[in-house]
Amino acid sequence: MHEKFHYRSLEELKARAEELGVYLPFSEDTAVLFEEADAGDAHFHNRLGTAPMEGADAEPDGSPSELTRTRYLNEAAGGSGMIWYEAVSIVPEGRSSAHQLMITRENLDAYKRLNEALKETGEKQNGFAPYLVMQANHSGRYSNPQGFPAPMIAYRHPYYEKLRAADDSCIVSDDYLKGLEERFGEAAFLAKEAGFDAVDVKACHGYLLYELLSAYERPGEYGGSFENRTKLLRHGIANAKQAESKDFQVTARLSAYDGYPYPYGFGVAQDGSDTPDMTEPIRLIRELYEEDGIRFVNITMGNPYVNSHVTRPFDFGKYVPEEHPLVGVARMIHGIGEIKKAVPGMFISASAPSYLRQYADLYAAGAIKEGCCDQVLFGRMAFADPDFPNEIKNAGRIDPKRVCLTCGKCGDLIRAGRPTGCVVRGNRLYLEQYKEYMADLKKNS
Numbered sequence: 430m431h432e433k434f435h436y437r438s439l440e441e442l443k444a445r446a447e448e449l450g451v452y453l454p455f456s457e458d459t460a461v462l463f464e465e466a467d468a469g470d471a472h473f474h475n476r477l478g479t480a481p482m483e484g485a486d487a488e489p490d491g492s493p494s495e496l497t498r499t500r501y502l503n504e505a506a507g508g509s510g511m512i513w514y515e516a517v518s519i520v521p522e523g524r525s526s527a528h529q530l531m532i533t534r535e536n537l538d539a540y541k542r543l544n545e546a547l548k549e550t551g552e553k554q555n556g557f558a559p560y561l562v563m564q565a566n567h568s569g570r571y572s573n574p575q576g577f578p579a580p581m582i583a584y585r586h587p588y589y590e591k592l593r594a595a596d597d598s599c600i601v602s603d604d605y606l607k608g609l610e611e612r613f614g615e616a617a618f619l620a621k622e623a624g625f626d627a628v629d630v631k632a633c634h635g636y637l638l639y640e641l642l643s644a645y646e647r648p649g650e651y652g653g654s655f656e657n658r659t660k661l662l663r664h665g666i667a668n669a670k671q672a673e674s675k676d677f678q679v680t681a682r683l684s685a686y687d688g689y690p691y692p693y694g695f696g697v698a699q700d701g702s703d704t705p706d707m708t709e710p711i712r713l714i715r716e717l718y719e720e721d722g723i724r725f726v727n728i729t730m731g732n733p734y735v736n737s738h739v740t741r742p743f744d745f746g747k748y749v750p751e752e753h754p755l756v757g758v759a760r761m762i763h764g765i766g767e768i769k770k771a772v773p774g775m776f777i778s779a780s781a782p783s784y785l786r787q788y789a790d791l792y793a794a795g796a797i798k799e800g801c802c803d804q805v806l807f808g809r810m811a812f813a814d815p816d817f818p819n820e821i822k823n824a825g826r827i828d829p830k831r832v833c834l835t836c837g838k839c840g841d842l843i844r845a846g847r848p849t850g851c852v853v854r855g856n857r858l859y860l861e862q863y864k865e866y867m868a869d870l871k872k873n874s
């Protein structure tokens with residue numbers, strides 16, 4: 430039986446966590462969330478940010494539409510110190526849908542205008558401009574550039590392929606991967622010109638660079654050893670760093686744990702179980718810090734296409750996971766905390782606070798105070814209530830009437846390649862989209 434979020438107080442929530450045998454950090458004092466911070470040359474006005482959330486609402490050429498603009502303008506007005514843009518494709522064949530953002534030389538001005546508007550809005554509403562990160566991505570096995578699957582994979586993955594077919598012809602060549610190393614460099618220069626403050630060489634959630642991290646059995650230059658599996662990420666970063674300056678940084682969003690046993694998962698024990706083992710993620714983050722000069726990263730977990738409860742613990746959804754959502758939240762923060770403690774110099778953003786609803790702010794403050802991370806990025810909460818940072822600042826708490834209910838409907842919309850936002854609290858058009866999506870499902874069943 431799946432238990433829904435029902436806690437009437439923090440004490441009740443903590444007691445349930447204890448019963449489940451997990452510990453979650455909380456602090457009633459949220460002042461730490463409004464401390465400024467530096468990470469190398471980057472400066473953040475507070476410790477709250479919006480996590481990357483794909484909206485599938487770009488124009489056909491990949492530029493932001495009016496809907497995209499509205500989403501981001503709401504986030505900038507809401508007081509986030511950092512806005513980590515959603516996945517922006519760096520090549521047409523790697524788009525997750527025909528409506529995914531994609532940055533090109535031709536559409537650069539549209540990004541420039543949006544970024545200027547975000548900075549202006551932040552300055553005007555909150556007295557500071559949000560720090561803007563562009564998430565550069567190749568969707569890999571989840572590419573659907575024409576609106577239907579066109580997977581490009583690192584290796585055959587029996588767990589991922591249970592839900593989405595692929596065959597040997599989908600495996601990308603070493604030459605293709607080498608070419609991508611350069612594309613990440615080019616994307617960084619475009620991002621810089623477009624007014625972003627940083628570019629994220631994305632390696633998470635089952636996409637191409639993340640899949641390579643567990644390509645233990647792939648032959649050739651990008652598989653087998655740790656050096657080979659991390660090569661595209663690190664070379665992509667090295668090329669992106671050519672664009673670096675005092676005002677423009679390179680970062681990465683990384684999944685530290687996959688959820689599947691060796692040899693099909695990263696950050697997992699090599700004993701055939703699915704137990705997290707942070708040895709390789711820690712080694713990677715340490716090398717990014719010590720050898721590559723990366724000063725901040727965002728850590729997440731799982732692959733939302735196959736085990737979304739690992740990436741974003743939830744109450745409702747298409748399938749009911751066996752684990753309690755509080756167990757998922759705990760796995761996330763303690764894995765991230767292990768990395769932070771092992772590489773203390775790296776500024777670390779943690780993911781996945783939204784399940785905790787009106788206690789998510791206390792959790793974020795607790796996680797920072799207990800040394801698990803330096804900043805927390807809110808995903809679904811930012812869709813439901815982009816004003817959450819200002820509510821915490823001005824009213825002392827996130828408004829319980831505006832919190833994300835982790836209903837999973839935004840996840841359904843993005844998988845359907847439809848404009849995505851909060852179906853419960855957001856613009857009515859998202860509810861309309863959801864109704865159409867349900868009607869389509871019925872028609873096709």
Ligand SMILES: Cc1cc2nc3c(=O)[nH]c(=O)nc-3n(C[C@H](O)[C@H](O)[C@H](O)COP(=O)(O)O)c2cc1C
Pocket residue numbers: 480481482483484514515516564633634682729740741742780781782783784806807808809810839840843849
């Ligand atoms: C609709 C939707 C779109 C998402 N898009 C992205 C994305 O573009 N890039 C990314 O790294 N993560 C993406 N995520 C994952 C979120 O950034 C975040 O890690 C996850 O929702 C957990 O955080 P939360 O508990 O605050 O929602 C997406 C999640 C959802 C639900």
